[in-house]
Amino acid sequence: MSLTYVPYYLSRVIIVSVFCFSKIGFTLEALFWAIFIFSMMVFYLHSGWFSVDLSKPFFPLKRDQFALEIQRKALINAVYVSILFNLMLSLFPWVTTYFPFLDINILALAVITYFTSQIFHFLLPQFNLACNKNNLRKL
């Protein structure tokens, strides 16, 4: 393991641990969420989605123009989904009776939409590239 990223890893372990254990308590569930969130942070660092600026060891991830554009789209999607979901619940409040899984916090829905949308947009160019390579192989 390269020592270059140690400040990033250590700071994130501390932040995630403090957040999860203070919020959920010293349980296996808290440990699970701490590991999950930390894994996502490590994934973000090595995904190639962000440029890495090693002159700032605690905040090395830098969004370039493409990443900022994706962030903008993800935020818009999150806002739209939240508004539509809220509107649906106002118009048809009975849906949660028949579909209990829809009885979720709107803020949580927005956060999930934001991250899902972001991951989708980051993966899209790579998926296109894979498709193009397959097409070229067929020719």
Added chain:
Amino acid sequence: MPHDQVSNSIREIRRNLGLTQAQLAKLVGISRVSIVAIETGRFQPTIETALRLSKALETGLDELFQLRGE
């Protein structure tokens, strides 16, 4: 959103120079996935990024980017 009016030769020139996407990304100061997006035409770089690409690939802008149909 794909920009159908502009194409580029970045991938060919990069391969001719023996550079990987990650190496080019590091030279230009952007992420690897941005290079993928630019090469596939999903994303149009700013003038600043285009100039950095031109410098890293030692190629003129007019060779890197072309208007379709020209």
